[in-house]
Amino acid sequence: MANSENTHADYINAFTQFMHSGNQNDVLPFLDGSRPAAFLSVYRNGYIKASIGALQSNFPCLPILLGEEFFGQLAAAYVQENPPAAATLVGYGFGLDSDEYATLSFIEYLNQRHADIVKQYPYLPDICALDQAWLQALNANGEDFLSLEQVQALIAQGEDLGALPLALVDSSRLVSLQYDLMELWSTLRFSEQTPSSAIELKLNDNTILFWQLDGRVQARPLNAAEAVFMQSLQHTNFDQAATAAAEIDENFDLSSLFADLLNAQLLQLKAAVESS
Amino acid sequence: MTNQIPPFDSGQQRLFGAGVNLKPQHYDEALSLADTQAQTSIDSDVWFEVHTENYFVDGGPRLRYLQAISERFPLSFHGVGGSLGSYTDKPSALTTRHLAQVTALVKRFNPVLVSEHATWSVSQHAYFAELLPLPRTEQALACLCEGIDRYQEAIGRSILIENPTNYLDFVSDMDEADFLMEALKRTGAGLLLDVNNLYLSQQNTGLDPIAYLNALASEKVGEIHIAGFDVDQNYPDELLIDSHAAPVDEAVWSLLETTIKILGAKPVLLERDDNIPQFSELMNERNRAQSLLLNSTKINKRQAVING
Numbered sequence: 194m195a196n197s198e199n200t201h202a203d204y205i206n207a208f209t210q211f212m213h214s215g216n217q218n219d220v221l222p223f224l225d226g227s228r229p230a231a232f233l234s235v236y237r238n239g240y241i242k243a244s245i246g247a248l249q250s251n252f253p254c255l256p257i258l259l260g261e262e263f264f265g266q267l268a269a270a271y272v273q274e275n276p277p278a279a280a281t282l283v284g285y286g287f288g289l290d291s292d293e294y295a296t297l298s299f300i301e302y303l304n305q306r307h308a309d310i311v312k313q314y315p316y317l318p319d320i321c322a323l324d325q326a327w328l329q330a331l332n333a334n335g336e337d338f339l340s341l342e343q344v345q346a347l348i349a350q351g352e353d354l355g356a357l358p359l360a361l362v363d364s365s366r367l368v369s370l371q372y373d374l375m376e377l378w379s380t381l382r383f384s385e386q387t388p389s390s391a392i393e394l395k396l397n398d399n400t401i402l403f404w405q406l407d408g409r410v411q412a413r414p415l416n417a418a419e420a421v422f423m424q425s426l427q428h429t430n431f432d433q434a435a436t437a438a439a440e441i442d443e444n445f446d447l448s449s450l451f452a453d454l455l456n457a458q459l460l461q462l463k464a465a466v467e468s469s
Numbered sequence: 470m471t472n473q474i475p476p477f478d479s480g481q482q483r484l485f486g487a488g489v490n491l492k493p494q495h496y497d498e499a500l501s502l503a504d505t506q507a508q509t510s511i512d513s514d515v516w517f518e519v520h521t522e523n524y525f526v527d528g529g530p531r532l533r534y535l536q537a538i539s540e541r542f543p544l545s546f547h548g549v550g551g552s553l554g555s556y557t558d559k560p561s562a563l564t565t566r567h568l569a570q571v572t573a574l575v576k577r578f579n580p581v582l583v584s585e586h587a588t589w590s591v592s593q594h595a596y597f598a599e600l601l602p603l604p605r606t607e608q609a610l611a612c613l614c615e616g617i618d619r620y621q622e623a624i625g626r627s628i629l630i631e632n633p634t635n636y637l638d639f640v641s642d643m644d645e646a647d648f649l650m651e652a653l654k655r656t657g658a659g660l661l662l663d664v665n666n667l668y669l670s671q672q673n674t675g676l677d678p679i680a681y682l683n684a685l686a687s688e689k690v691g692e693i694h695i696a697g698f699d700v701d702q703n704y705p706d707e708l709l710i711d712s713h714a715a716p717v718d719e720a721v722w723s724l725l726e727t728t729i730k731i732l733g734a735k736p737v738l739l740e741r742d743d744n745i746p747q748f749s750e751l752m753n754e755r756n757r758a759q760s761l762l763l764n765s766t767k768i769n770k771r772q773a774v775i776n777g
Contacts, residue, residue, distance in 0.1 A: 201608035201609050201611075201612050204604055204609070205555050205592055209595070212601075213595070223604060223639050224639060226637070228637040228673075228674065228707075229637075230637070232636045232637050232707075232708060233636075235636045236597075239598075239599040240599040243598040276594075276595035276596065276597070277595065277598055278594050278595065279563060280552065280564070280590065281550055281570075282522075282598060284525075294563075331529045332526035332528070333527050334528035363528075364529075405528070408529065408533060
C-alpha cells in the first residue's frame, strides 16, 4: 500500500466511495505507475452501463415509450440512488425488502422522485408494473400447480376440497392498473413498436393476473369479483375469499371459477409446498 | 486450505476441447447440436459455460433449458458476483444469500467446472456489477483466500479463479502470477487463465505475458478463456477494454497458441457477452480453438513417440 497504515479494508472503502460518487481522490493513494487516474472510470462506467442494461431488460417497454436516451438518464439516476442490492442483475429494479436492507423499486422511485414525469406520463407506473409482473411470472417456479389428477385422487380419498388450504401458484402476479392499457403494453412488449399516434388511454381501475403455464406467461383480465377473490386469497383461505367476492357480485360463482383455476394450473396446495 | 475439499488437479479433469458461453438466444441451436453433431474431431468435445448468477431464478424456461443442456453437454458455471476479494469476517446478508443461491445451483446441476474471479464487486449493501481490481498485497491475498475458502466450503468442491484485466497499476507487494499462484497454493483452487485479459494487461500496463505464463504451474490451470475486446474511444492508443463484444483478435489467437505451447492443451472457452452474433459464427470461432487443441495434442503425441 502507498501508506503502510492503509489496510485492505481502507482500499475497499476508498474504491467503494469512488464507485458511488465518481470522485477519484480517495483511490489515488493506492495507484502506482504513470497510468492516468482517469482510467479508473472504466470500472465505474462498466458498472453503470451493466446496471442500466439490466433495467432496460427488466422494463423493456419504458425505453420504447420514453426513448433510449431519456430512459438512460432516468435509469442512471436510479442506479446512483439504488445500487443493485443482490449480486445478480436478474430482477434488478424490482426492489428488495430484506430484514437487513431495503431498496426502492423502479416503480416506487418514479412515483417518489419523478412525480413531474409521472404527471406527464401517468400510465408509466402501470406499464412498469406489467413489465415487472410478466418477468417475475416467467422466472418463478412453474411446477407447483395442483393437477386435475391430483384433485381427483384427493376426492377419491374423501378429502373435502373446500377445507383444503388452496392458494394461487407461486408464479401468479396480480397487477392493479389505473388505465386500460393491456393492449398498449402488449404491443410495446411483444412487437417493440412505438405507438403510431398519440396515446389516449381511458382511466379505468382493472386487474390483470399473470402466471406461468407450460413455460409461457399467461395473462387474464379479471372482473371485479374475481379480482377481489384473488387478492383476498393471498392472505386468507378459499371460503373467506369467496365471501369477499360475493359481497361485490351476488352472482359470483365459485365452482365455475374453481374449475377455471384448476384447468389453468393456477392452484396449489399450500401445505404440500410447505412440507416439501 | 479447507481440509475437506480436495485441491484442484487438472490431471483429474473431465473436460476437454473447446466450448462456448451460452446465451438464451442460442438455446435451441445448442440443443439441436446434440442431435446433429457429426462425429468428426472438430465437432467433438463441445461444452458450454454459463454465468451462474443469470440462473438465480426459481423456475421457468431458463432453468428448463439449462437442465436440457446439462443432460446433453458438459456444463461449466462461471460466477461473476462472488466478490472473493472483499470478504469480511461478518459477511453481509447479500453475500450470504448469493452463496446460498450458487450452492443450490451447483447441487442441482453438478457442473464439470465452477469458476470465479480474483476480483471484488460487493461492498456493504451494494453490488457494483463489475470485476473490480485488487492490489496485490499480503492483506488482499489473505482476503481473497478467505473468499475462495468460503466459496469452496459452501459448494463442497474446489473452484478455478480467473486472472483480471488490468487497466492501471495499484501499489502492490508482488506480481500477478505470484499473487495468483500463492492464492492457489493456500486454497487448493485452480486457475482459469483468461488469455484475452492477459493480452489486455500486456497492452495496458506492460505486463510480460511470457514471463507470466512461465510462472504458472500447468497442473493448476483448469481452463482458458478467449474473447474480444474494444479500443477505448477516448484513449485509443492507451486503453483496451475487456468488452466480450467482438470476435477474438488475431493477437489473442497468437497468444493462445503460445499459451498452449507453454502450458499444454487445456479446455478453451470462447466468451461473447455483447453484440451477440449468430450461433454458427460463434461455433466457427470455437472450432478454430478446437483445431489448435487438436494440433497441440497431435504434436505432443508425435513428440512422445520420438522421445520413446
